[in-house]
Amino acid sequence: MRYSLGTPRSTTAAASGLQLGQRAGSSLEFREHRDYQAGDDLRRIDWNAYARSDKLTIKLFRDEISPHLDLVLDGSRSMALEESGKLRATTGLAAVLAIAAENAGYTHKSWLLRDWCEPIANGSNRPSLWDNLEFDYRGNPVEGLARVPPKFRRQGMRALISDLLWLGEPSRVIQQLAQGASSILVVQVLAAADVDPPERGRVRLVDSETAEEREVLIDDRAIRRYRDALARHQQNWLRACRQAGAVQIEIVSEKIVSDWDLVELVKFGILKI
Amino acid sequence: MPVFTFPLALLGLLAAPALIYIYWLRSQARKRKVSSLLLWLEEKEMWEGGRSIHRLQTPLLFFLELLTILLLVIGAAGPMIKAGEGGSPLAIVLDDSYSMHGGSPESARILALQAIVKELRAYRYEPLRLILAGESPQVLGEISTSEGAGTDQAVNLLNAWKCAMPVAKLEEAISFAFELGGERTRVLVITDHAPSEEPGDSRLQWWSFGSPRSNMAIVNATRNSVDLEDRVLLEIANLSETANSTTLTIEDDNQISGKTQDTLSLGAYETRRIILTLKPGAPPLRARLGGDMLSIDDQVVLVPAEHRAVRVDLRIGNNELRQLVDKSLQSTLNANTTVADPELIITDESESRAELSTSWVLRIISEKDAASYLGPFVVDRAHRMSEGLSLGGVVWGSGKSQAFPGSPIIMAGNIPLLTDIERAGRHELRLRLRPDLSTLQETPNWPILISNLVNWRARTTPGLLQSNVRLGSDVTLAVESGIDQVEITEPQSNTRKLPVSDGIFTVKAESVGVSHLKAGENRYSFAVNALAREESDLTRAAYGRWGNWVKSADLQWEYRNMSWAPLLLAMIVLAIHGWLTSRNK
Numbered sequence: 001m002r003y004s005l006g007t008p009r010s011t012t013a014a015a016s017g018l019q020l021g022q023r024a025g026s027s028l029e030f031r032e033h034r035d036y037q038a039g040d041d042l043r044r045i046d047w048n049a050y051a052r053s054d055k056l057t058i059k060l061f062r063d064e065i066s067p068h069l070d071l072v073l074d075g076s077r078s079m080a081l082e083e084s085g086k087l088r089a090t091t092g093l094a095a096v097l098a099i100a101a102e103n104a105g106y107t108h109k110s111w112l113l114r115d116w117c118e119p120i121a122n123g124s125n126r127p128s129l130w131d132n133l134e135f136d137y138r139g140n141p142v143e144g145l146a147r148v149p150p151k152f153r154r155q156g157m158r159a160l161i162s163d164l165l166w167l168g169e170p171s172r173v174i175q176q177l178a179q180g181a182s183s184i185l186v187v188q189v190l191a192a193a194d195v196d197p198p199e200r201g202r203v204r205l206v207d208s209e210t211a212e213e214r215e216v217l218i219d220d221r222a223i224r225r226y227r228d229a230l231a232r233h234q235q236n237w238l239r240a241c242r243q244a245g246a247v248q249i250e251i252v253s254e255k256i257v258s259d260w261d262l263v264e265l266v267k268f269g270i271l272k273i
Numbered sequence: 274m275p276v277f278t279f280p281l282a283l284l285g286l287l288a289a290p291a292l293i294y295i296y297w298l299r300s301q302a303r304k305r306k307v308s309s310l311l312l313w314l315e316e317k318e319m320w321e322g323g324r325s326i327h328r329l330q331t332p333l334l335f336f337l338e339l340l341t342i343l344l345l346v347i348g349a350a351g352p353m354i355k356a357g358e359g360g361s362p363l364a365i366v367l368d369d370s371y372s373m374h375g376g377s378p379e380s381a382r383i384l385a386l387q388a389i390v391k392e393l394r395a396y397r398y399e400p401l402r403l404i405l406a407g408e409s410p411q412v413l414g415e416i417s418t419s420e421g422a423g424t425d426q427a428v429n430l431l432n433a434w435k436c437a438m439p440v441a442k443l444e445e446a447i448s449f450a451f452e453l454g455g456e457r458t459r460v461l462v463i464t465d466h467a468p469s470e471e472p473g474d475s476r477l478q479w480w481s482f483g484s485p486r487s488n489m490a491i492v493n494a495t496r497n498s499v500d501l502e503d504r505v506l507l508e509i510a511n512l513s514e515t516a517n518s519t520t521l522t523i524e525d526d527n528q529i530s531g532k533t534q535d536t537l538s539l540g541a542y543e544t545r546r547i548i549l550t551l552k553p554g555a556p557p558l559r560a561r562l563g564g565d566m567l568s569i570d571d572q573v574v575l576v577p578a579e580h581r582a583v584r585v586d587l588r589i590g591n592n593e594l595r596q597l598v599d600k601s602l603q604s605t606l607n608a609n610t611t612v613a614d615p616e617l618i619i620t621d622e623s624e625s626r627a628e629l630s631t632s633w634v635l636r637i638i639s640e641k642d643a644a645s646y647l648g649p650f651v652v653d654r655a656h657r658m659s660e661g662l663s664l665g666g667v668v669w670g671s672g673k674s675q676a677f678p679g680s681p682i683i684m685a686g687n688i689p690l691l692t693d694i695e696r697a698g699r700h701e702l703r704l705r706l707r708p709d710l711s712t713l714q715e716t717p718n719w720p721i722l723i724s725n726l727v728n729w730r731a732r733t734t735p736g737l738l739q740s741n742v743r744l745g746s747d748v749t750l751a752v753e754s755g756i757d758q759v760e761i762t763e764p765q766s767n768t769r770k771l772p773v774s775d776g777i778f779t780v781k782a783e784s785v786g787v788s789h790l791k792a793g794e795n796r797y798s799f800a801v802n803a804l805a806r807e808e809s810d811l812t813r814a815a816y817g818r819w820g821n822w823v824k825s826a827d828l829q830w831e832y833r834n835m836s837w838a839p840l841l842l843a844m845i846v847l848a849i850h851g852w853l854t855s856r857n858k
Binding site: 078081082083086163165166167190191193194198201202203204205206207208209210212214215216217222225226229230233 | 306310
C-alpha cells in the first residue's frame with residue numbers, strides 16, 4: 001500500500017507553492033469573491049468591484065502551497081519509555097510521514113526537539129539514512145523550542161510527534177510551530193500505560209525523564225483522577241491546536257505497532273492512499 | 274466457656290497470617306516507570322518524609338476480612354455453650370493400681386490429682402462420682418457440687434485414692450460407671466497408660482498421666498515349708514529396654530542370720546531367679562532392691578509359712594479302694610494320715626462308730642445293686658468339691674436308688690452320686706462308687722475330688738490359709754468355733770475389728786508389709802507384697818488425652834450449638850465489606 005501526504009484541511013497562513021490547497025490562497029486560479037474582513041491582505045481587495053459597488057470585496061484565489069514538511073520529533077526520554085512501543089511508534093510514524101511526503105512531492109526536513117530543536121543528521125533524506133536519532137533528553141522540550149527557534153521552511157507543513165506530556169502552556173508550542181506554517185499536524189503518541197494507568201496497589205512511579213519517584217496508592221479513585229487529568233491535558237492541547245488551526249490526533253503506540261493500521265491518519269486526511 | 278465440636282477447624286485460623294501476608298505483599302510498592310509524573314501530581318504521595326521502613330497497610334477492609342476469617346473459623350469449629358446452669362453428671366474412674374506411683378514425686382497420681390482439681394474448678398458436674406478401678410470397681414464417693422464446696426469434698430475423697438492395687442480393671446470400672454450414672458453421664462478415666470484403642474463411646478474421656486520409665490522390681494516371691502525346711506523363691510526383673518544393675522539386700526527381721534548384699538546386673542527385660550533355703554521357723558525375711566522410680570515393688574517380706582496339714586484317718590476295709598484313696602492323699606501336700614484326733618475320716622462304712630464332733634467324714638459306698646452311668650452328669654459347680662471336675666467320658670458305677678441322704682453335689686441324671694450333709698459346721702459326704710464298674714478312679718477327677726476335700730477341710734482348720742499373699746488378694750483365716758470377729762492390724766494403719774462369717778474370716782490384702790490378726794487368743798501374721806509384673810512394668814506408660822465429650826450425641830442436649838451466631842456475623846461483615854468495596858469503585 002502506498003501512502004502519500006494529504007493536503008491539510010486547514011492552513012495557518014496563505015503561502016505560494018506548487019500545490020493547490022483547499023483554502024483560498026495566492027495562486028492565479030480565481031475561486032470566488034467575499035466581503036472584506038479585518039485582517040485580510042489589502043493587496044487582495046478587488047478595487048474594480050469596489051468601484052462598482054462601493055463595497056470592499058476580497059478576490060479569493062485558490063491557495064498555492066509550497067510542499068514541504070518539517071517533521072519535529074520529541075527527543076525526550078519519555079518517547080523511549082521502557083516496556084512500551086513508543087519508540088517504535090514514534091520513529092515509524094516519522095518514517096511514514098517522511099515517505100508519504102516524498103510520495104506526495106514534498107520535500108521534508110526532520111528535527112529532533114531536545115534542549116533545542118536540532119536538525120536530524122540526514123533528516124532530509126529517506127528515514128533509513130537519518131542519523132543521531134537519540135531520545136534521551138531529560139528537560140522540558142518547550143524551553144528548548146523557545147531557546148533556539150528552529151528555522152522551519154515558511155509556508156511549509158509542520159508535524160510534531162510527541163507524547164505532549166510536558167508541563168507548560170500548549171499554545172506556546174503551537175504558536176512556535178505555527179509561525180509561517182501552512183498547516184500543523186500534532187501527533188500525540190502515548191503508550192498504553194499512559195492511557196491506562198498501572199495496576200492497582202502501591203506503586204512507586206518513576207519519571208522516565210527526571211527519574212523522580214513518587215509512591216502512590218492506585219485504586220479506583222486514583223485511576224479515575226488520572227484519566228480525568230489526562231483528558232484535561234489533551235483538551236488543553238486540542239484547544240490550542242484548534243485555535244492555531246492545527247490538526248491533533250492521538251495514537252496509542254502498542255496499538256499502532258501491532259498492525260500499523262494508519263486508518264486514523266487517513267481519516268483525518270493526513271495520509272492519502 | 275464454649276467448647277468446640279470440631280476443634281480441628283481452628284486450623285483455619287492459619288488463613289489469618291495468610292491474609293496478613295497478602296496485605297503485606299500488597300503494601301509493598303512496585304516500581305513502575307512512567308512517561309511523566311505530570312498526570313500524577315494530584316495523587317497524594319503515601320509516605321511523606323522518605324521513611325524507608327513502612328508499616329503494614331491495614332485499611333478497614335483488612336480488618337473486616339480478618340474478622341470474617343475469625344468468625345467463619347469459629348463457626349466451622351462448632352462452638353457449643355452449655356444450655357443451662359445445671360451441672361452434668363460425671364463419673365471419674367481412678368486407676369487404683371500401684372503403677373500410678375511410678376515416677377514419684379511427679380507420679381501419675383500427683384499429676385492426675387492436679388488435673389482433676391483443675392477440671393472440677395473449671396466445670397460444674399452434678400453429681401460427681403469417684404470410682405476406684407482395682408480388682409473390682411469400688412465407689413469412692415458421690416459429691417453434689419451444688420453445695421458449693423464440691424471440689425474440696427472431692428479432694429478429701431481423693432485422699433483415699435491410694436493406688437495400692439496390683440491390677441486396675443478399667444473396663445469393668447467404666448461399665449460400672451455407666452451403669453451407675455445412666456446414659457447421660459460422662460466418664461473420665463484417670464490412668465497412666467494409653468487406651469488400647471480410641472474411646473468408641475463419645476461420653477468417655479481417657480486421661481493418662483504416665484511416662485515411660487525403667488524399673489527394676491521383685492515380681493515374684495514365695496516362701497513354702499517343704500520337707501522340714503523353708504524354701505524362698507525370689508524373681509527380680511529388669512523391666513527396661515536397656516541393661517541395668519541394682520543392689521539386692523536380704524535380711525531377716527531378727528537380724529539372726531545377718532544381712533547379705535549383692536549387686537544384680539540384668540539385661541533388658543531379663544528376670545533373675547534366686548532360691549534360698551531357710552531353717553524351719555526362721556524369722557520373716559526381707560529382700561530389698563536399690564531405689565528407683567517405683568518403690569513399692571522394690572521390697573518384699575516373707576513370713577514363715579504355716580504348715581496346715583489335715584489329719585486324715587483312713588478307715589477303708591477294701592484294699593483296692595484304700596490304695597486308691599491313699600495314693601490320692603499322698604499327692605496332696607497338706608494331708609497326713611493318722612488315726613489320732615483326725616480332722617477328716619474317709620471310710621467305706623455306710624454307718625460308722627461315733628466320730629469326733631469336729632471330724633468331717635467321707636463315706637465311699639459301694640452298693641451291690643449298681644449300674645454304670647455314662648451321664649449326663651449334673652454338677653453343683655458352686656460346691657467346693659466340684660472345683661476342677663470334668664466328667665465328660667467318665668463311666669461312674671453306682672447304686673441305682675434315687676433316694677439318697679444329703680444334698681446332691683454330683684448326679685447322673687436323677688441318681689445322686691455325691692451328696693453332702695452339714696451338721697453344725699462339720700460335713701458328711703457320701704460318695705456312691707463301684708470301682709469295678711467305674712473309670713472315675715482312672716481319670717484325673719479322682720485325685721481332684723480327694724484334693725478338693727482335703728483343701729476344703731484345710732481351709733476350715735483354724736489358721737491362715739496363706740501366710741504370704743500378693744497385694745490385692747484375699748487373706749483367709751479359719752477361726753475356731755465361737756469366734757465371731759477378728760482384730761486386724763495392718764502396717765501404718767489402726768487396729769480394727771472385722772466380722773467372721775461361717776468360721777472364715779476374709780480380708781483383702783491392701784497394705785504392703787506384715788499385718789497381724791488376733792482371733793480369740795490366737796495370733797497370726799501374714800505378709801503382703803506388691804508382686805505384679807504388669808504393674809511394675811512402666812515402659813508402656815503414656816501421657817495424653819483421648820476422647821471428646823462434646824461430640825457425643827447423648828450429651829448434645831446439654832449444649833447449644835452456637836455455630837449460627839458467628840456465621841451470621843460473618844455474613845453481616847461480608848455485606849459491609851461488599852458495600853464498602855462497591856462504594857470505592
